[in-house]
Amino acid sequence: IAGITQAPTSQILAAGRRMTLRCTQDMRHNAMYWYRQDLGLGLRLIHYSNTAGTTGKGEVPDGYSVSRANTDDFPLTLASAVPSQTSVYFCASSDGTTVFFGSGTQLSVL
Amino acid sequence: RKEVEQDPGPFNVPEGATVAFNCTYSNSASQSFFWYRQDCRKEPKLLMSVYSSGNEDGRFTAQLNRASQYISLLIRDSKLSDSATYLCVVNIPAGNMLTFGGGTRLMVKP
Numbered sequence: 754i755a756g757i758t759q760a761p762t763s764q765i766l767a768a769g770r771r772m773t774l775r776c777t778q779d780m781r782h783n784a785m786y787w788y789r790q791d792l793g794l795g796l797r798l799i800h801y802s803n804t805a806g807t808t809g810k811g812e813v814p815d816g817y818s819v820s821r822a823n824t825d826d827f828p829l830t831l832a833s834a835v836p837s838q839t840s841v842y843f844c845a846s847s848d849g850t851t852v853f854f855g856s857g858t859q860l861s862v863l
Numbered sequence: 864r865k866e867v868e869q870d871p872g873p874f875n876v877p878e879g880a881t882v883a884f885n886c887t888y889s890n891s892a893s894q895s896f897f898w899y900r901q902d903c904r905k906e907p908k909l910l911m912s913v914y915s916s917g918n919e920d921g922r923f924t925a926q927l928n929r930a931s932q933y934i935s936l937l938i939r940d941s942k943l944s945d946s947a948t949y950l951c952v953v954n955i956p957a958g959n960m961l962t963f964g965g966g967t968r969l970m971v972k973p
Binding site: 786788793794795796797798801811843851853854855856857 | 904905962966
């Protein structure tokens with residue numbers, strides 16, 4: 754089934770550890786995004802990529818990095834996790850008109 | 864001021880009621896507008912795009928007012944299954960990014 758796959762579904766992580774959230778889409782969309790969603794703050798854009806080989810910073814990029822080596826994959830890395838990065842993370846891709854979301858990763862940093 | 868603002872609600876309405884949500888946006892250059900629906904602990908999904916002339920999809924009607932920079936969503940004959948959070952989404956031309964409002968929570972009661 755075509756769509757976006759995120760992994761892991763959930764993760765508990767010790768502060769200071771490095772973590773990569775995986776995101777893969779098979780719809781050949783050029784644009785991909787990472788959002789975090791926190792109660793009362795809605796969805797906030799972390800990083801985005803308009804096409805393979807390019808990335809850009811969103812609203813809340815600090816503490817996160819991304820790469821876009823190919824069209825399908827857009828991993829998000831937390832180099833040294835902190836408790837404030839506890840959140841639900843959604844990866845998304847767009848065909849230029851509609852944005853499609855993965856099912857999310859619940860991350861808890863203790 | 865946030866780029867996209869919504870009343871967080873919750874809106875508590877009985878089945879069969881008509882309910883309307885508004886959303887204001889700050890960037891007058893925005894060109895694309897959407898309503899997304901998000902169920903608890905799930906990913907957002909596209910409900911409908913919002914066109915300049917207004918558009919209707921069954922019980923749902925979306926309107927755009929460019930002069931006042933707001934979009935609206937009207938739900939007629941509310942169903943229990945309409946209970947969800949409704950996210951207003953606006954395309955920010957610079958960087959081709961989507962900005963999400965914080966969402967309006969709707970609870971339809973029997």
